[in-house]
Amino acid sequence: MQRYSALALIKQSLNGHKGWKPQWRDPEPKSSYDVIIIGGGGHGLGAAYYLAQKHGIRNVAVLEKGWIGGGNTGRNTTIIRSNYLFDESAALYDHALQMWEGLSQDLNYNVMFSQRGVLMVAHNVHDEQSFKRHVYANRLNGVDNEWLTPEQAKAFCPPLNIAPGMRHAVTGAALQRRAGTARHDAVAWGYARGADALGVDIIQNCEVTGIERDATGRVTGVQTTRGRIGARKIGVSAAGSTSLVMEMAGLRMPLESYPLQALVSEPVKPIFPCVVMSNTIHAYISQSDKGELVIGAGTDSYVSYSQRGALHIPMHTLEAICELFPIFRRMRMMRNWGGIVDVTPDRSPILGKTPVPGLYVNCGWGTGGFKATPGAADLLAYTIAKDEPHPINAPFNLERFGAGRLIDEAAAAAVAH
Amino acid sequence: MLLIPCPYCGNRPEIEFAYGGEAHVVRAADPRKEDDAAWTEFLYFRKNPRGDHAERWRHAFGCGRFFNVKRNTYTDHIEASYRIGEMLP
Numbered sequence: 001m002q003r004y005s006a007l008a009l010i011k012q013s014l015n016g017h018k019g020w021k022p023q024w025r026d027p028e029p030k031s032s033y034d035v036i037i038i039g040g041g042g043h044g045l046g047a048a049y050y051l052a053q054k055h056g057i058r059n060v061a062v063l064e065k066g067w068i069g070g071g072n073t074g075r076n077t078t079i080i081r082s083n084y085l086f087d088e089s090a091a092l093y094d095h096a097l098q099m100w101e102g103l104s105q106d107l108n109y110n111v112m113f114s115q116r117g118v119l120m121v122a123h124n125v126h127d128e129q130s131f132k133r134h135v136y137a138n139r140l141n142g143v144d145n146e147w148l149t150p151e152q153a154k155a156f157c158p159p160l161n162i163a164p165g166m167r168h169a170v171t172g173a174a175l176q177r178r179a180g181t182a183r184h185d186a187v188a189w190g191y192a193r194g195a196d197a198l199g200v201d202i203i204q205n206c207e208v209t210g211i212e213r214d215a216t217g218r219v220t221g222v223q224t225t226r227g228r229i230g231a232r233k234i235g236v237s238a239a240g241s242t243s244l245v246m247e248m249a250g251l252r253m254p255l256e257s258y259p260l261q262a263l264v265s266e267p268v269k270p271i272f273p274c275v276v277m278s279n280t281i282h283a284y285i286s287q288s289d290k291g292e293l294v295i296g297a298g299t300d301s302y303v304s305y306s307q308r309g310a311l312h313i314p315m316h317t318l319e320a321i322c323e324l325f326p327i328f329r330r331m332r333m334m335r336n337w338g339g340i341v342d343v344t345p346d347r348s349p350i351l352g353k354t355p356v357p358g359l360y361v362n363c364g365w366g367t368g369g370f371k372a373t374p375g376a377a378d379l380l381a382y383t384i385a386k387d388e389p390h391p392i393n394a395p396f397n398l399e400r401f402g403a404g405r406l407i408d409e410a411a412a413a414a415v416a417h
Numbered sequence: 418m419l420l421i422p423c424p425y426c427g428n429r430p431e432i433e434f435a436y437g438g439e440a441h442v443v444r445a446a447d448p449r450k451e452d453d454a455a456w457t458e459f460l461y462f463r464k465n466p467r468g469d470h471a472e473r474w475r476h477a478f479g480c481g482r483f484f485n486v487k488r489n490t491y492t493d494h495i496e497a498s499y500r501i502g503e504m505l506p
Contacts, residue, residue, distance in 0.1 A: 243465040254461040256438075257490075301436040302419075305467045306493050310418035312432050345461045402457040 001197035003108055023189060024196035029203050032230025033061045035384055036222060037237060038208050038245055040064025041073040042184070043362055043369065044237035045191035045202070046377025047384070049107075052198035054378070055385035060200045061231075062192075063224060065207035069188025072239050075339035076370040077262050077284065077296040079275050081118045081179035083138050083145045088395040088407050089348060090141040095392050096375025097178060103374055109190030111182045112289060118179035118275040119148075119157055121324070123168040127280055131174040138176075148173045157274050159325045166323060168281050181275060181286050187373055211248040211359070219249065219358040235360045235384050237376075240305065240340025242363035249356050253363065254401050255342045258299040259309040260367050263318075263336040265328070267291030276324070283320035293328065295321060299341065299367060308338045341367050346406040351376060351393040352383055360384050361398070422498045423476045424484050437473030439463045440485040441505070467491050471505050474498075 002008070002021050012019050035051055037044045040062045051057040062068075080100055082093035104111050122128045131147070138145040150162040153173040162170045192202050203226070210223035211234065221230035238245045240257045272287035284296045297317040300309040314336055322329045344350060344364035349372070351362045362380040365372060379393040389397065400406060419431040444459065445451045451459070464470070470490045475483045487497045487505060497506040 241467075244467055252462055253465070254463075256463055256465050302472065302488075303439075303463075303465060303470060304490050304493055306491060310431055312418055401461040402453055 001108075001193065023193040024202050027201045027203065029061060029063075029206065029224070029226055029229050030201065032221065033201070034059040034231070035233045035235065036060070036229060036231040037062045037235045038222070039071075039237040039239065039241075040068040040188075040192075040202060040204065041071050041237065041239060042069065042187045042191060042373040043073075043239075043365075043376045043380065044235070045188055045195055046373055047235055047237060047362070047380040048200045048202075049191045049195040049198070050378050050381035051385060052195060052200055055381060057385055058199035060195075061229065062195070062200060062202050063206045063208055063222070063229075064202070064204045065225075067204050068192055068202060069185055072339040072341065072369060073184055073188045073373075075262065075337060076184060077286070077294050078181045078184045078288075078370060079118065079179070079277075079284065079286065079296075080113070080182060080371040081176050081275075082143050082371070083118070083120075083134055083174065083176045083179070084409060085134055085137050086407055086409065087141060089409055090138060090143050091392050092349075092375060092379075092396065093372060094141070094143050095378070096372045099374035099378060100182065101178075103187075103190075107190040107194045109186060109193060111186045111190055113180065113182040115178050115180040116274045116286075117156065117175055117177045118277065119153060119160075119173050119175050120277045120279065121153065121160070121170050121173045123171060123278065123280045125171075128172055131172070135174055143176075144178050145174055145176045148175050157272075157276055159272060159327050160276065161324055161326055168323065170324075179275065181288075183289070184370060191377070208245060208248070211245075213249065213356065217357060219356060231358075233358045233360065233384055235362065235380055237362045237380065239363065239365070239369065240342050242342050242361065246354075246361065249354075249359055251354060251356060251359075253350070253361075253398075254345055255364055256303050257305055257340050257342050258302070259304050259306060259338040260299045260341045261297040261309045261314050261336060261338045263295050263297070263314050263333050264288070264292040265295070265331045266334050268293075268331070271327075278320060278324060281320040281323065283317045283324065285321055285325070292334065293331065295333075299343070300338075305340055306338070307340055341365070341369070343367070345401065345410070346408045347410040348407040349376070349396055350398050351379055352389045352397045353387070354398060419493065419495065421474060421486065421495065423479060423482075424498050424500050425480045425482055426476060429476070429479060433476060433478040435475045435477040437475055437483065440471040440473045469496070
């Protein structure tokens with residue numbers, strides 16, 4: 001692997017930057033692998049990377065039906081935070097947040113992780129009580145979170161409107177300072193480059209069409225649009241398409257797939273210093289390093305795989321943005337798109353073993369999977385390598401629905417991720 | 418935005434409706450006889466297909482009535498709508 005550094009940049013500049021090599025190979029699939037990961041997003045590529053890096057399993061392939069990072073990894077609003085209510089969730093998401101803090105150094109790839117702070121604004125008594133409960137629960141779990149008055153929130157985020165005459169006045173805010181954003185494409189590319197250097201084959205334009213099992217039920221390989229590929233173990237990390245992939249192994253999943261929309265404005269100079277979320281009037285916003293305001297809307301109401309949604313959903317969000325930030329009322333929106341998110345009944349992910357021997361799953365992240373990328377990848381790799389879940393992801397098993405041990409962030413984590 | 422054919426009012430925009438999830442999910446006649454697996458299935462598992470999907474809608478800001486729709490979840494094309502109690506066309 002060609003290491004990136006200031007010195008490498010200077011050296012390359014002397015010969016006109018003609019010496020840079022592709023960041024990963026484009027190999028033909030081998031006849032079989034020890035582990036196949038289905039889904040080449042950040043979670044899947046990261047799992048392959050950690051299988052090779054931490055567990056020494058290098059005979060690994062990542063199969064991606066399109067191009068890597070072209071699904072939800074490249075479609076989300078890049079918000080990273082760990083201020084979840086329940087103990088299990090706080091442990092899971094903070095594991096990821098701690099990994100984000102060292103990710104650029106680990107990968108030798110700048111993922112532009114920026115701990116600019118996530119401000120969740122409250123508009124009424126219910127919000128205040130709910131957010132304060134989060135603040136206290138988070139602190140008990142060692143996750144930073146603090147309560148701000150409207151004036152303190154305004155000082156932290158000057159464009160915020162805290163005028164008392166608003167339809168939904170800001171009555172306070174919860175601030176997680178370690179939270180922030182990262183460059184989503186760089187996460188996929190950085191993991192791909194790191195995994196490739198350790199021997200992982202990244203196979204794009206390769207859609208899985210079937211999962212093969214032997215007489216004992218154990219997985220033996222996959223059928224793909226590029227032929228049959230054998231595998232001793234298979235990890236599924238296919239987000240919105242997880243139901244379809246698991247059905248190939250005869251497994252039904254407690255998932256429903258919904259379109260989730262986001263949009264960006266025309267690029268402007270730096271104006272917005274942090275991430276602001278409002279669950280009550282339903283908006284979240286940050287500014288990318290390119291200068292675009294990145295705005296996330298809610299899911300459409302119905303099950304769909306169409307990767308687009310209806311215009312009234314982002315309209316609703318933009319109305320909230322215009323009220324919270326009157327300064328943005330005359331800005332124009334540039335692009336609007338959708339991704340398909342797989343939602344569980346309790347809004348917590350499913351990460352662990354399945355009833356099929358040799359088949360592992362990482363899914364159900366719903367509207368908030370990007371923030372968990374390094375953590376989910378690490379834990380999926382651990383579960384595949386050891387054939388048992390890590391204590392952090394053990395509660396997020398598939399059996400919890402039947403057992404009634406839900407981790408019900410549905411109400412706690414609120415609508416927006 | 419979907420244009421949804423309410424069987425009572427005709428074509429109306431999606432914002433007049435509330436989505437009600439997969440249709441034809443039947444509660445057991447005698448819930449006491451159901452085992453854990455059947456309850457789990459009833460409460461948490463849905464078909465989630467890429468293709469034809471029978472789903473329940475309510476014309477919340479119109480006639481207020483429930484009805485079913487057959488929609489393709491990949492193209493979002495609505496193939497039919499039918500009243501509660503009627504069979505999937």
